[in-house]
Amino acid sequence: MGTLKFHIIFSLIFLMSFSSFSQTKEQLELQRKKYRVEITKLNTLLFSEIRKEKNALEELKDIKQKIDVRNKLINTINLEAQLLSKGIRTNQRKLQKLNKSLEDLKADYAAMIYKSYKSKSQQSRTMFLLSSQNFYQAYKRLEYMKQYTSFRKKQGEEILVQAVYIKKLNDSLGYQKRVKDTLILVEKDQKAAIEVDRKKQEGLITTIKKKEGKYKREIQQKVKEEKRIAARIDKIVKEEIASANRLALSKLKDKPAATKKNEFILSPEAKALAAKFELNKGKLPWPIQEGVVVRRFGKQSHPSFPGIIINGTGLHIVTSKGSSANAIFNGEVLNILVGSGGTKNVMIRHGNYITSYNNLENSYVQKGDKIITGQKIGKIFTDKITGKTTLVFVLLQNTNKLDPASWMLRR
Template sequence: MKFTKPTYFSLITLLLLCILNTNAQSKKQQELEERRQEILKEINQYNQLISSNKKKEKSIVTVVEDLNYKVKVRQNLIKVTNDQANLLSREINTNQKEISHLRDQLKDLKEDYAAMVVKSYKSKSEQSRVMFLLSSENFKQAYKRLQYIRQYTKYQEQQGEEIKNKTQKLQELNTSLLQQKKDKDRLIQENRLAKAKLEEDMKEHQALVASIKKDLSKYTSQIKTKQQEVDKIDREIERLIREAIAEANRKALAEANKNGNTNTKETKASSSGFALTPEAKILAANFESNKGKFSWPVEKGIVKTRFGTQPSPIDPSLTIKSNGVRIATEEGSKVRVVFEGTVSAVIAIKNSNPAVLIEHGNYFTVYKNLSKVYVKKGDKVSTKQVIGEVFTSSNGETILSFSIYKVDSKNSEYQDPSGWIYKM
């Protein structure tokens, strides 16, 4: 089978595109599998937390939150598994096309090879080859004929090797195809189970919401009260941050006056700006450069409430503002610093559990709802250092509220921790 140059280059281009596409699909499949395993791990952690608190009576709000969480996580799992199955379908189709293409190539190669074998058999005797050489008109022609014989023999060997390689590749693709089909069947089965569990959760959720409607005003009032308490703590934290800024600015101004440098922007004290020392600037830069790499503030946990404004799980007409994340963890869990810094304040508000505010240059991290605190204001803390223990409520909930706050001359605000903490 002969190929013209344009056809040859077209085939090479097509082959390269197939390889690139296969690699991209494999990478995507790996990413999806990693995400699926993360979700399964999250579900497992959640089940462990639920199991450890089975004997403790939970509030209606907590039960609804738990069900909401279960529904969302299972929906994510189903979506990721569907994406995996769809991607596998595309990979299977690609492999089937490749197998069909290889079979056609193999058929042509075998036909060509068979024709060569027959031709070679008819003129295989040494005498025929010798006569072919001796019948040359001159030495140059004899040399060319000898080269032809050698090239023809080499070509036969190459064709045989190519048939062997194509056959092996075909076998590998067939094996891969069978495995992909098994993987797809497994994913489909897992999705069926996940959907069945999701339906159970949805029914339970609907029944619970229906029962809540009878006393909706009561639960709405509880949610509003809880939000007011959260807002009160956040206001106190923001006040303490402003104090820390003012104190840092005073120190910077005093240092500048001492050195005879009073006109720089960096030393100008203001409530909106933050005059950082050289060390604090380095710390802030390091904090920022590690965005997305921080360890979790607890060793094990799941995010029950994410950052931002969101509808209440009890009454969707109500909105809940979350300046951080609420992480459910095990009873007795230790609280760890996500990055080195200095304890700016240990906050104790009436009717609320203690919180710790840690300064990292112009960034602050906040750890709320602690039962024990192991540090005091001014302490230097290192990454992953234990600073306290998470409070466990009477209904068995162990929730750490965690926030990140950035001070900026233009726009000081809370940050979404999921963008800073690794795989949150």
């Protein structure tokens, strides 16, 4: 019985450790798949279009982003391979222990079979019983013979169980080794792809260095233009808040003692909507079906000229041509702004929150329209020169800009 308990405990430890290993491995597998999907999206959305005008800075930025994702994928593959190696070593040690245990069992079983064979004749068993000095001793001898037979049977069963464990462990080892070999091949392919991208990157850097002053002036001009547009939008948001507050005050019977500047006065319905919006933080849908974030929120160094700081007021998301922007929550169209190039910016109010969908070719909604989650609000503009379809998505609480990525579902 002690031997059987040992094997049951040993097998439970094996299964528990394998389950823990699988869980961590599963997380890495999901991460690896995510990066592979992202690389596919980058290739589709950033590199599939033939650009009418070559822009070295734009190409360099796109290649850098792809190299970064490939490096993340390689790091994940390395972690997964390390985990598999550790699992293989652990299982090999367990296999050695199981094989030793099986050899001991077989030796014990062989010894029993030999002893049983020597005393297997019915005559010897009968003589063994008849030679008893009394009835009690005969009964005990009979019980011993029964127990001995039962023990032999159990040992035979244990050998079968042990053999099954060893087969499973061998299968597991074989599978893990095949997975590891596949991962090594994937890593090799990714490294080769990075080398190709790095050569392109080096060529672009050489081109940029020849006209560094020109490119820097262009970037600085774009940064100034973005600041000017952001300031204009901030001004319009403040005007819309002031206008909405005047309307709200005219409808309120009990006037508030004081109102904070540049903050919405909320009706009970608006408060409830804002509360629902806040409750959905981290669970809100993305404003596009599929896409790649090419610029994140906040201050950041320019990817080609680290000395130049750019300020991301929201997320710049590249999506496929012909895509529409979708409302991320119920609300009301606060305003529709028209840019210098004719592109539109639809602003939707959700209590004291505002979502802004900028760089639209056209809008499907009008100011004052009630909007529901997921509703299409406009077709995203596709740049004829770069071939990119980019949505600029901004989130505000009153006039305070927030990082949209922390409010939406993780991708």
